[in-house]
Amino acid sequence: MAARLALRAPLGETEIQAVLGLDHQVVEYAAGRYLVREGQRHPLCHVLLEGFANRHKIVAGGARQIVGIHLPGDILELQGPMLGVSGENVQATTGLKAAAIALDSISQAMSRYPALANALLKEALISSAISSEWIANVGRRDSRTRTAHILCELSVRQKAAGLASNGQFEMPMTQEQLGDALGLTPVHVNRTLKILVEDGLIRRNRRRVTIADWQALMRAGDFRPAYLHLDSAA
Amino acid sequence: MAARLALRAPLGETEIQAVLGLDHQVVEYAAGRYLVREGQRHPLCHVLLEGFANRHKIVAGGARQIVGIHLPGDILELQGPMLGVSGENVQATTGLKAAAIALDSISQAMSRYPALANALLKEALISSAISSEWIANVGRRDSRTRTAHILCELSVRQKAAGLASNGQFEMPMTQEQLGDALGLTPVHVNRTLKILVEDGLIRRNRRRVTIADWQALMRAGDFRPAYLHLDSAA
């Protein structure tokens, strides 16, 4: 179950057993509920099992910026437990199921199995690499490129997580939330999606997105998937 | 020398000795030189000893986005060595000195000393937290807030690194580079800095910034230093 964690880096059998044996509790959250709030101390770390979650910050004036989107298999918030306080809110985007694990048992497993510590470090580095790409996306790409880029990312990550099939995937969020991830207003997200449809790059049906022309979408989004480091999963 | 690394997390004497004993080589780079290029494989990781460095990405069209600024004591690019390829460029902002360490010796030290692995993981998580704040900064704050915010961050981090004195610090970058960090044009950075001066928040002399009103600057920049996790250094 929580073994998906192990996919992130090469581990031996013993380590996998150790991960599987971690003391955990399966918890469920309804859409919109918070798993962690900024500034809070929180001894539990979560591994997402089903559904989508997002991490976000609120800036002065009340605007929200989503700083990460999470799919099943992702580790949610080592940060909070390991650094004492969390700097971000973690919220259920859809209804979700997660395995809650006490930091202590993770720490213990880490010191017993160096390969596991190594895997967690890699996981953290990958999520850092994704953050960097987001900075570039939000900082230097126009709305069309930016939107296309996030669609590519969601598509590839969902495919890697076994959630997407033949060019279709679920956009787990409202256009307002998408705007919060892209640093755009919901109105502008709507217009931009419309343009991507008109340009023949995607089709849309509710929140299900069908990719009409993957190559063109990648080009439009300036998307090169290397930063996701998905190969290292093998 | 490279012991600054150890400051990031609580370590015992043995671990500190291990870090100090890491096989390294002191290297120097002139301003503008690249330590790592995107897409490159690179077996060495660097600990910055003197000077400033930045990590950046180039997007389609050639625009640059700086995704991180580094001060002495920072670890530069575990990512590249650990994940195989680097997704970012690492460039000397000023002339700099760094200790180059082979990944192998780090890995070995990590598996021998779990506390060290733990410290590196924390380091990675902190740098992730900083990236998240940057996403929010670039995505949801207007130019004045954004600029004030980065000034606050640079000030606090330099002070923590022992580089800033009584409200003054060195802005290591040109206004163009500052724009690349903020997702703004150099022209607009210039106008924005001017406004901050006119508002009595800072004073400027070449690239030396004097903070005229720290409280007001923090307010203007929506800056709450918690995300830097500098307390955990103690």
Added chain:
DNA sequence: CGATCCTTTGATATGTTTCAAGCTTAGTGG
């Protein structure tokens, strides 16, 4: 079947970019 939340569209306002030119400063060679 009403209510609420989301999406879509239009008109207007605004912050930031772009283009362009003059101005400083630091560095370099005669």
Added chain:
DNA sequence: CCACTAAGCTTGAAACATATCAAAGGATCG
């Protein structure tokens, strides 16, 4: 030590992308 050059800083005017405001149209769910 001066003149020259290149890099960076500063300022103005106009263009543009995105935000804001407003209202109508669809879904989804008790």
